Amino acid sequence: MPFDHNDHYHPLLLRHLPPHGRTALDVGCGTGRFARRLAARGYEVDALDPSQEVIAAAEAAGGGPRYRQADVTTQDLPAGRYDVITCLASLHHMPFATVTRLRAALAPGGTLLVLGCYRGMTWWDIAASPANAVARAAVYAGERLRGTYAPPLKAPVRQPDMTLPEVRAEAARLLPGSSVRQLLFWRYLLTYRRS
Numbered sequence: 438m439p440f441d442h443n444d445h446y447h448p449l450l451l452r453h454l455p456p457h458g459r460t461a462l463d464v465g466c467g468t469g470r471f472a473r474r475l476a477a478r479g480y481e482v483d484a485l486d487p488s489q490e491v492i493a494a495a496e497a498a499g500g501g502p503r504y505r506q507a508d509v510t511t512q513d514l515p516a517g518r519y520d521v522i523t524c525l526a527s528l529h530h531m532p533f534a535t536v537t538r539l540r541a542a543l544a545p546g547g548t549l550l551v552l553g554c555y556r557g558m559t560w561w562d563i564a565a566s567p568a569n570a571v572a573r574a575a576v577y578a579g580e581r582l583r584g585t586y587a588p589p590l591k592a593p594v595r596q597p598d599m600t601l602p603e604v605r606a607e608a609a610r611l612l613p614g615s616s617v618r619q620l621l622f623w624r625y626l627l628t629y630r631r632s
């Protein structure tokens with residue numbers, strides 16, 4: 438089914454971009470769909486992913502970002518460089534404390550945006566299930582009718598091992614002043630601004 442829970446939140450993430458941002462890093466970029474949206478907004482984008490397969494697909498799609506096959510937990514990141522760092526459905530692939538590396542790479546006033554996944558089911562998630570089924574069926578039917586349906590290349594996936602309360606506690610400890618908001622479809626949005 439083509440409905441993508443991460444792509445669904447692109448407009449929300451774009452609304453949280455800093456007003457005069459110029460440099461961006463997209464961590465765990467997959468096939469680069471969000472990195473290209475940042476580039477289309479005029480950002481100079483670095484986009485990292487350790488998977489050779491998705492980086493090849495991202496490069497084939499082009500669109501402006503500088504793609505690099507790299508693991509963000511070991512890659513040297515330039516200190517204080519980025520006006521925005523985004524991490525879409527990728528933080529749970531690495532230790533949560535990786536956010537401190539990302540914080541150090543933020544320019545003063547820069548923003549970290551994490552669209553995250555958490556473990557377990559809350560009441561909110563149970564309520565989301567019918568909306569999820571409807572959204573998936575509607576997108577699938579629309580693409581079939583238009584004849585545009587093509588199974589996408591799937592980026593590597595992993596089950597999250599932190600619950601939402603654990604994410605909130607770690608975010609408060611490692612990124613004081615950050616906020617974590619629960620979203621529909623088993624996602625949260627962490628926002629942090631480097632002072």
Ligand SMILES: C[S@@+](CC[C@H](N)C(=O)[O-])C[C@H]1O[C@@H](n2cnc3c(N)ncnc32)[C@H](O)[C@@H]1O
Pocket residue numbers: 443444464465466467468470471485486487488491507508509510524525526527530531592593594595
């Ligand atoms: C579920 S996919 C999400 C891809 C993309 N952000 C999206 O929204 O479609 C998670 C991505 O994180 C990448 N990833 C896993 N470990 C990573 C690491 N240590 N550093 C950077 N990216 C990583 C995976 O290769 C995968 O492409």
